[in-house]
Amino acid sequence: MRRVFAEMTRRPSTLLALLLILVVVLSALGAPWLAPFAPDDQPFDGLSLEGAPLAPGAKYWLGTDTLGRDLLSRLLFGARTSLVIGLVANGVAVVIGMLVGTVAGYSGGMFGGALMRFTDLMMAFPALLLAIVLAALLHPSLWIVAMVIALVNWVQVARVVYTETRGLAERDFILAERSLGAGHGRILFRHIAPHLMPTAIVYGTLGIATTVLLEATLSFLGVGVQPPQPSWGNIIFESQSYFQAAPWLVFIPGAVILATALSFNLVGDTLRDLLDPTQRGRG
Amino acid sequence: MTTPEPLLAITDLSIDARTPEGLRPVLDGVSFALVPGETLCLAGESGSGKSLTALSIMRLLSPSLRQRGGSIKLAGRELTTLPERAMRQLRGGDIAMIFQEPMTSLNPVMTIGAQLTEAIRIHGATDGGSAETRARAMLDAVHINEPARRLGQYPHELSGGMRQRVMIAMALSCRPKVLIADEPTTALDVTVQAQILTLMRELKGEFGTSIILITHDMGVVAEMADRVALLRAGRMVEQGSLTQIFEQPREAYTKQLLDAVPRLGAFRGTDGPPRVTAAPPPVLPAGPILFVRDLEVTYGGATGWFGRGSPPPPVVKRVNFELKAGETLGLVGESGSGKSTIGKAVLGLIPFTGEVVIDGVAIAGLSPGAMKPVRRKAQMIFQDPYASLDPRMSVGESIAEPLAIHGIGTRNERRERVALLLRRVHLTPDQATRYPHEFSGGQRQRICIARALALEPKIIVADESVSALDVSVRAHVLDLLLELQEEMGLSYLFISHDMAVVERMSHQVAVMRGGAFVETGSRRAVFENPVDTYTRALMRAVPVPIPSTIRHQDRVTASA
Numbered sequence: 001m002r003r004v005f006a007e008m009t010r011r012p013s014t015l016l017a018l019l020l021i022l023v024v025v026l027s028a029l030g031a032p033w034l035a036p037f038a039p040d041d042q043p044f045d046g047l048s049l050e051g052a053p054l055a056p057g058a059k060y061w062l063g064t065d066t067l068g069r070d071l072l073s074r075l076l077f078g079a080r081t082s083l084v085i086g087l088v089a090n091g092v093a094v095v096i097g098m099l100v101g102t103v104a105g106y107s108g109g110m111f112g113g114a115l116m117r118f119t120d121l122m123m124a125f126p127a128l129l130l131a132i133v134l135a136a137l138l139h140p141s142l143w144i145v146a147m148v149i150a151l152v153n154w155v156q157v158a159r160v161v162y163t164e165t166r167g168l169a170e171r172d173f174i175l176a177e178r179s180l181g182a183g184h185g186r187i188l189f190r191h192i193a194p195h196l197m198p199t200a201i202v203y204g205t206l207g208i209a210t211t212v213l214l215e216a217t218l219s220f221l222g223v224g225v226q227p228p229q230p231s232w233g234n235i236i237f238e239s240q241s242y243f244q245a246a247p248w249l250v251f252i253p254g255a256v257i258l259a260t261a262l263s264f265n266l267v268g269d270t271l272r273d274l275l276d277p278t279q280r281g282r283g
Numbered sequence: 284m285t286t287p288e289p290l291l292a293i294t295d296l297s298i299d300a301r302t303p304e305g306l307r308p309v310l311d312g313v314s315f316a317l318v319p320g321e322t323l324c325l326a327g328e329s330g331s332g333k334s335l336t337a338l339s340i341m342r343l344l345s346p347s348l349r350q351r352g353g354s355i356k357l358a359g360r361e362l363t364t365l366p367e368r369a370m371r372q373l374r375g376g377d378i379a380m381i382f383q384e385p386m387t388s389l390n391p392v393m394t395i396g397a398q399l400t401e402a403i404r405i406h407g408a409t410d411g412g413s414a415e416t417r418a419r420a421m422l423d424a425v426h427i428n429e430p431a432r433r434l435g436q437y438p439h440e441l442s443g444g445m446r447q448r449v450m451i452a453m454a455l456s457c458r459p460k461v462l463i464a465d466e467p468t469t470a471l472d473v474t475v476q477a478q479i480l481t482l483m484r485e486l487k488g489e490f491g492t493s494i495i496l497i498t499h500d501m502g503v504v505a506e507m508a509d510r511v512a513l514l515r516a517g518r519m520v521e522q523g524s525l526t527q528i529f530e531q532p533r534e535a536y537t538k539q540l541l542d543a544v545p546r547l548g549a550f551r552g553t554d555g556p557p558r559v560t561a562a563p564p565p566v567l568p569a570g571p572i573l574f575v576r577d578l579e580v581t582y583g584g585a586t587g588w589f590g591r592g593s594p595p596p597p598v599v600k601r602v603n604f605e606l607k608a609g610e611t612l613g614l615v616g617e618s619g620s621g622k623s624t625i626g627k628a629v630l631g632l633i634p635f636t637g638e639v640v641i642d643g644v645a646i647a648g649l650s651p652g653a654m655k656p657v658r659r660k661a662q663m664i665f666q667d668p669y670a671s672l673d674p675r676m677s678v679g680e681s682i683a684e685p686l687a688i689h690g691i692g693t694r695n696e697r698r699e700r701v702a703l704l705l706r707r708v709h710l711t712p713d714q715a716t717r718y719p720h721e722f723s724g725g726q727r728q729r730i731c732i733a734r735a736l737a738l739e740p741k742i743i744v745a746d747e748s749v750s751a752l753d754v755s756v757r758a759h760v761l762d763l764l765l766e767l768q769e770e771m772g773l774s775y776l777f778i779s780h781d782m783a784v785v786e787r788m789s790h791q792v793a794v795m796r797g798g799a800f801v802e803t804g805s806r807r808a809v810f811e812n813p814v815d816t817y818t819r820a821l822m823r824a825v826p827v828p829i830p831s832t833i834r835h836q837d838r839v840t841a842s843a
Contacts, residue, residue: 172671176731178628180685180738181658183651195676277718278674 097157105165
């Protein structure tokens with residue numbers, strides 16, 4: 001583990017990404033102390049005389065939103081929501097997808113077939129509709145929204161993992177393992193699962209950005225995280241109709257999401273290389 | 284001696300590979316010439332650079348490789364500096380190439396006819412008639428029956444041998460001056476290989492093509508070559524006429540390579556494999572350690588939810604045999620004959636009907652729990668050692684895996700056992716922490732053998748265990764297997780398509796065809812007096828690593 005960490009800090013781009021993630025996490029944790037304003041505070045001078053949001057300036061560093069709230073403060077508090085959604089919702093989705101995919105791929109036959117048909121059904125079902133129904137039934141709160149997103153997003157992971165597992169299960173080293181007398185659990189966890197780590201890492205990091213945006217969509221439709229609690233996604237969605245007049249309200253949170261997702265992705269990429277023994281000692 | 288003007292002259296060809304550590308030479312100063320009408324065999328073991336040489340003639344090297352220097356001249360025209368456009372005209376026109384795997388070299392979604400006529404049209408080689416007529420004539424020339432019907436078929440509808448014939452037809456359709464054949468028969472069965480080699484010899488005269496034949500098989504070299512160029516690790520070792528190379532090799536490596544080639548009939552007049560140790564024979568029970576009665580295997584019984592239809596015919600049909608302790612039963616046959624299936628069934632890895640008794644325990648219908656102790660007695664070694672080792676596990680972990688599965692020993696005891704096993708297969712204990720990709724093919728197979736030995740089995744099923752290895756390495760692995768048998772009293776079910784290897788290893792032999800045994804008996808009986816016509820055909824088809832000119836002389840002196 002220490003070796004992996006040392007190796008990671010040796011690559012400049014990965015080090016930068018790690019630092020960025022650290023900043024995001026720290027600002028999420030320290031939002032109450034770091035933020036110059038409360039996230040739902042609407043100061044009197046938060047809007048121009050015409051009632052328009054303020055551009056970034058000396059008092060409101062990143063400007064204000066359409067209700068005159070400080071954008072920086074909202075982003076800091078929004079980081080809490082979005083990180084939870086991005087990491088937890090996406091993480092749970094990857095775990096469910098991996099589990100369903102490997103079990104279906106490894107067991108094959110009727111059971112595996114049934115599992116995959118169910119997955120196909122979920123895939124064909126409009127994800128947004130499903131999310132709306134689930135969220136409406138379960139009363140949206142941060143954690144419920146995260147679970148809803150996970151229940152929608154595991155499908156793609158399952159599909160890909162299924163195909164990979166099928167391929168792996170046919171390989172000779174799995175047959176060799178069986179001929180040694182290994183049980184299913186051992187084969188699945190010690191020999192198949194490690195080979196699926198690259199896929200899990202790629203989905204675990206790439207999925208963060210899409211998950212953050214899916215939450216935003218849900219917020220926009222009224223079934224996501226409830227206002228006034230900020231999330232990066234709903235900051236964008238609340239301001240999108242003012243894009244012409246106040247582009248910073250879309251660009252700044254957009255850039256934050258992009259940078260965060262990219263950082264996770266970079267770290268994931270490096271991690272994947274470092275955990276693969278056949279890649280060791282290469283550029 | 285006057286040397287005829289060379290058709291293709293390669294001088295001082297050097298190629299570098301781009302690696303993270305910098306440029307690494309993979310081909311170094313290779314020179315040879317091809318005279319019109321001759322067959323030049325580029326021979327060598329894997330990694331010797333034979334295929335690289337061919338690809339650089341075609342200028343089809345992958346971008347990770349870079350030509351450092353040297354010249355390639357076709358009829359006096361320099362190819363290395365030719366513009367890409369002119370080079371495209373040349374490829375398939377003046378120089379054609381065929382590859383090892385005819386299935387992957389043909390486009391699976393295009394008909395044979397479409398692919399053939401495409402090649403003909405690109406180079407305008409219609410000979411006045413239509414491309415279709417020419418395509419039909421070409422299929423006829425490579426002796427494919429019903430050429431008109433074949434044109435409308437897809438590659439998967441043809442057998443491997445027929446696909447390679449189509450590849451040859453395609454390559455020759457534009458009357459190339461040079462045909463480069465890269466291991467054209469390696470993926471084929473021996474009997475089919477013999478037919479394809481005959482065809483190539485025949486067509487060479489008919490089309491006036493010179494051939495560069497790339498092969499690792501010294502038997503094929505002896506059958507085909509006018510001249511031989513032997514490569515090793517990117518350098519030319521020796522070149523000369525066929526008889527000179529086989530009769531008076533100058534280099535030590537050439538001698539070593541020729542000596543390592545197993546020859547059919549080399550053990551004439553003996554009953555068992557040669558002894559490789561001085562160990563006293565272990566005391567063994569007299570009865571069979573493996574007993575098989577009416578074994579039958581059928582694949583693909585269950586077919587999903589709505590699967591119906593009659594069950595497919597069995598791939599193994601009512602097979603009976605027994606294996607004595609300390610002996611080897613060689614299972615020989617061509618691909619698809621069901622040899623590997625028997626191997627897997629005997630270990631209970633696939634469902635079967637009939638009776639299989641391992642050391643007194645009938646394994647039919649045993650639960651996984653009841654099967655577990657039986658697994659300790661019978662182990663398997665696979666064809667491809669790299670594929671059969673988990674690439675994410677260190678070699679030590681892989682070898683300790685069977686011990687861990689069966690809960691034998693503590694962590695430290697297992698580590699000691701791994702060290703012992705590594706020494707047993709002539710590797711060193713410090714290699715335990717390394718990963719499979721860091722080893723050579725022969726070393727990997729040793730690792731697989733060490734893993735199979737970990738549980739101290741009585742039977743080892745060796746399924747084509749040396750087929751993927753180079754000749755020189757193969758001999759060492761075979762010797763190791765014999766050594767282990769002599770010292771530990773192991774019994775082998777030795778599965779191979781290679782007649783010479785089976786002859787070297789076996790006490791008993793069974794010849795398989797279409798899922799059934801066509802001939803069984805002691806090695807001496809089967810190899811010296813084959814009764815079945817198929818066994819005879821199989822033996823005749825094996826390329827003999829002795830040039831025919833020398834063989835004829837021998838025959839003359841023998842009859843005189």
